[in-house]
Amino acid sequence: MSFATKGLATLLRAxxxxxxxxxxxxxxxxxxxxxxxxxxxxxxxxARIQAFIEAVQRxxxxxxxxxxxxxxxxxxVDITTxxxxxxxxxxxxxxSELAERLRRKLLPGTPETTDAAELFPLVAxxxxxxxxxxxxxxxxxxxxxxxxxxSPGRDARRWHYNLMDSLTYCTAQxxxxxxxxxxxxxxxxxxxxxxxxxxxxxxxxxxxxVFFQPVRDETALQAAVMQYRARLDACRQAVNSIYAHLEExxxxxxxxxxxxxxxxxMLRQRELLEALLSPKPAMAALKLLARRxxxxxxxxxxxxxxxxxxxxLSAKMAERSAETGEHYITRNRADYKEMLGMAMxxxxxxxxxxxxxxxxxxxxxxxxxxxxxxxxxxxxxFVMIQLLHFTLATKQPAMTAPAMAAKLKDxxxxxxxxTLEDFVDEVAHLVRSQVAAxxxxxxxxxxxxLLVNTIVQLLLGRPMISHESALHVLASLSLLGPTLxxxxxxxxxxxxSSMIAGWVENWFVLHHIGSAMQHNPRFTAVLGAARAAxxxxxMREHVSGFASNxxxxxxxxxxxxxxxxxxMELELRHVTLSTGQLAAAGxxxxxxxxxxxxxxxxxxxxxxxxxLNLGVSFYFAxxxxxxxxxxxxxxxxxxxxxxxxxxRSHPGSFFVPR
Numbered sequence: 065m066s067f068a069t070k071g072l073a074t075l076l077r078a079x080x081x082x083x084x085x086x087x088x089x090x091x092x093x094x095x096x097x098x099x100x101x102x103x104x105x106x107x108x109x110x111a112r113i114q115a116f117i118e119a120v121q122r123x124x125x126x127x128x129x130x131x132x133x134x135x136x137x138x139x140x141v142d143i144t145t146x147x148x149x150x151x152x153x154x155x156x157x158x159x160s161e162l163a164e165r166l167r168r169k170l171l172p173g174t175p176e177t178t179d180a181a182e183l184f185p186l187v188a189x190x191x192x193x194x195x196x197x198x199x200x201x202x203x204x205x206x207x208x209x210x211x212x213x214x215s216p217g218r219d220a221r222r223w224h225y226n227l228m229d230s231l232t233y234c235t236a237q238x239x240x241x242x243x244x245x246x247x248x249x250x251x252x253x254x255x256x257x258x259x260x261x262x263x264x265x266x267x268x269x270x271x272x273x274v275f276f277q278p279v280r281d282e283t284a285l286q287a288a289v290m291q292y293r294a295r296l297d298a299c300r301q302a303v304n305s306i307y308a309h310l311e312e313x314x315x316x317x318x319x320x321x322x323x324x325x326x327x328x329x330m331l332r333q334r335e336l337l338e339a340l341l342s343p344k345p346a347m348a349a350l351k352l353l354a355r356r357x358x359x360x361x362x363x364x365x366x367x368x369x370x371x372x373x374x375x376x377l378s379a380k381m382a383e384r385s386a387e388t389g390e391h392y393i394t395r396n397r398a399d400y401k402e403m404l405g406m407a408m409x410x411x412x413x414x415x416x417x418x419x420x421x422x423x424x425x426x427x428x429x430x431x432x433x434x435x436x437x438x439x440x441x442x443x444x445x446f447v448m449i450q451l452l453h454f455t456l457a458t459k460q461p462a463m464t465a466p467a468m469a470a471k472l473k474d475x476x477x478x479x480x481x482x483t484l485e486d487f488v489d490e491v492a493h494l495v496r497s498q499v500a501a502x503x504x505x506x507x508x509x510x511x512x513x514l515l516v517n518t519i520v521q522l523l524l525g526r527p528m529i530s531h532e533s534a535l536h537v538l539a540s541l542s543l544l545g546p547t548l549x550x551x552x553x554x555x556x557x558x559x560x561s562s563m564i565a566g567w568v569e570n571w572f573v574l575h576h577i578g579s580a581m582q583h584n585p586r587f588t589a590v591l592g593a594a595r596a597a598x599x600x601x602x603m604r605e606h607v608s609g610f611a612s613n614x615x616x617x618x619x620x621x622x623x624x625x626x627x628x629x630x631x632m633e634l635e636l637r638h639v640t641l642s643t644g645q646l647a648a649a650g651x652x653x654x655x656x657x658x659x660x661x662x663x664x665x666x667x668x669x670x671x672x673x674x675x676l677n678l679g680v681s682f683y684f685a686x687x688x689x690x691x692x693x694x695x696x697x698x699x700x701x702x703x704x705x706x707x708x709x710x711x712r713s714h715p716g717s718f719f720v721p722r
Contacts, residue, residue: 072098072112072119081132085140088133089175089183096187099196109196110204117207127211134212138222146180147336147352148230149237151359152325161321165366184353185360194357197350209346220345227340228272234333235268241326242299246319252305260298267292275340289341296330303327394497400721403497407504409454411640414505415512417445418644419520422529431625439621446613450606457501457640457678484706491707495718502674505640513647527652534649538662540635541642543669550637551673555680557619557636562685565612578604639674646670 075095080087099112120127153161173186188194213219242248242261251258271288274281303326335352342348394400420441424434449456517528529537541547572578581587582600591599620636627634646666650657657663690700711718 072115076119076123076126079126079129079133081129081136085178086174086176088136089177089186091133092137093175093187096193100190100192103190103192106192106195106199109192110199110201113196113200113204113208117204117211120211121207130211131214135214138219141178141180141183143180143226144229144233146184146356147226148233148332150181150184150356151363152237152329153321162366165364168364169366184356188353188357188360191357191361194354197354197357200350202344202347205346205350223345223349224275224340227336228275231333231336231340232268232272234329234336235264238299238326238329238333239264241322241329242302244322247303247306247322247326250306251302255302255305257298257302257305260295260302264295264299267295289337292337293334296333300327300330303330394500394721395493397721400496400500403455403500404504406453406455407457407501408508409452410449410456410501411505411508412512413445413449413452413454414456414509414640414644415516416448417441417641418509418513418648419516419528420445421641421645422533422648425533426529431628432622435622435625437621439618441617442620443614443617446617447610450609450613455501455504457498457505457674484702487703488706488710492710492714492717496721498678499719502639502678506643506670506674509640509644510647513644514651517648517651528648529652531652534652534657537645537649538657538666541637541646541666541669542662543665543672546635547637547669548672548676550635551639551676552680553634554620554636554638554673555677556684557623558616558677558681559684561612561616561619562681563688564615565608568611569608572604572607637673637677639670639677642673643670 075091075098078091078094080091083091095116099109099116101108101112103109120130153164173182175183175186177183209216209219239261267288271285271292274284274288303323306323335355339345339348339352394403421438424437424441427434427437429437446456513528520526520528539545578600581603582597584596587599588596620638620641624633624635646663649666650663653663
């Protein structure tokens with residue numbers, strides 16, 4: 065028979081204060097399951113509580129056993145960890161919390177424990193428990209208190225001691241985290257709050273002394289409480305000063321986790337202090353227990369843990385991408401012409417990429433080594449484009465999207481209309497920039513590939529690729545095949561490369577690699593002080609681009625090889641590379657190729673590949689940036705409406721600079 069189907073009379077008969085530890089705890093688990101019922105009605109659960117109260121009141125012998133059971137429970141089970149530490153990681157580290165959540169998901173808990181933090185999730189495992197607890201009336205809580213305790217005054221004092229112990233425990237954790245080197249060194253030392261963590265233990269001890277005086281001095285108590293709260297606020301201000309230094313010093317998931325834990329513990333301190341000072345201890349206790357039910361549910365989710373602790377890291381990466389992205393947005397004719405020239409240079413270098421790719425394929429290596437050397441060719445030429453200050457069009461959207469989203473920080477201000485208009489202007493600037501970049505790449509890669517093919521023809525007496533390879537290129541790029549699907553997937557890869565770039569730049573700053581290159585004795589001994597300083601500045605300026613280009617190159621080369629091994633056959637379609645390959649195929653086949661439909665289907669696919677490359681990578685980067693800047697759904701709808709209005713009124717502004 066299920067616990068939920070057992071009657072109240074059966075539960076009351078089974079109540080045995082002298083039972084073994086596990087059996088006593090199993091009884092309260094069964095009681096809560098009976099209270100929950102089918103979890104469809106909060107009022108029904110409250111009615112069952114009332115039925116329990118009335119049944120015990122009618123049976124003095126049962127009430128005596130219940131009070132004895134309660135006295136044994138509060139003497140054997142430590143509630144301090146439930147009040148102070150429940151929901152927090154056993155160590156202030158992200159990995160340890162992740163491991164703890166996995167353990168709780170995979171391994172069952174046991175009621176044979178004296179730790180309330182382990183027992184409570186077994187007793188109240190559902191969000192419904194928080195709902196019916198919150199629905200209890202004060203009169204019912206008072207009745208329950210009378211039923212459970214033979215000496216309410218003694219239990220109230222015991223409760224206050226437990227709360228004070230929890231405050232002391234939580235204070236120690238806050239102080240220890242505040243002293244962690246990765247946080248302490250980032251606090252603003254010139255702030256008057258810099259040493260706030262040092263005095264926390266003294267403040268909580270003063271509060272304890274005043275609170276438990278035989279004859280309490282209310283004036284002294286209020287002064288101690290105000291001092292303690294002021295110290296917590298000072299600690300919070302000290303923690304807030306850390307965020308101002310993240311741009312200079314970088315950030316990590318572990319650091320974000322420590323910051324979130326620290327802020328949450330400060331909120332826990334306030335919650336415990338309010339319960340300690342409450343004139344109604346039973347209601348305060350019920351409120352804390354209901355909150356613990358919610359915390360138990362939140363602490364189960366692994367996805368929520370990863371999401372919550374990666375949000376700030378993603379935001380900082382988006383901000384770093386925004387800095388780079390500003391350079392890719394053209395706002396006037398001069399910038400537009402400069403972008404066009406940079407894109408044409410990038411298209412010319414991509415012709416070399418095309419040649420190297422076909423050379424690697426022509427060698428006939430195994431899938432992995434073919435992909436590896438293709439990756440080296442892609443990465444090398446992409447880095448060359450970067451160092452020559454040229455542009456590869458499809459790499460821009462994932463960088464420019466965060467720069468655009470940064471314009472929306474003040475969207476909730478009084479100048480919302482002006483902010484939206486400025487943002488729509490940025491959208492128009494971006495679209496024009498992308499049109500110029502794609503046009504410059506595609507316009508230049510075709511004659512550059514034909515030139516390379518002519519040189520190869522003169523030197524070797526044959527075109528860059530064979531007739532069979534040319535036909536294979538036409539078949540793979542045809543609009544009738546999965547080309548558009550691969551183009552969209554390539555947009556995801558472009559976005560991923562921008563995130564890798566942001567992460568690597570953050571890592572470079574976090575670990576002070578630039579400073580190490582400039583001042584480390586081994587570096588200066590080999591390079592000299594002046595050259596080491598120049599290399600430090602060079603790497604700080606280019607590390608993001610190197611990471612983006614190298615990661616993109618290796619993903620373009622190795623993803624087809626790895627997915628092909630598993631039979632998935634994922635391909636990538638990059639608009640500039642695809643245009644170069646199509647030009648090489650056309651050069652191999654000659655003018656006769658234009659009499660067949662296959663090449664026209666490939667030509668028709670090129671602009672669509674470009675749109676998908678740009679659109680998908682921009683979508684994911686912009687979505688991440690909006691989340692980083694906390695732009696609401698309503699504001700996003702207003703943004704879409706404003707862009708659509710501009711498109712209908714001035715469509716030319718998206719393509720040609722005024």
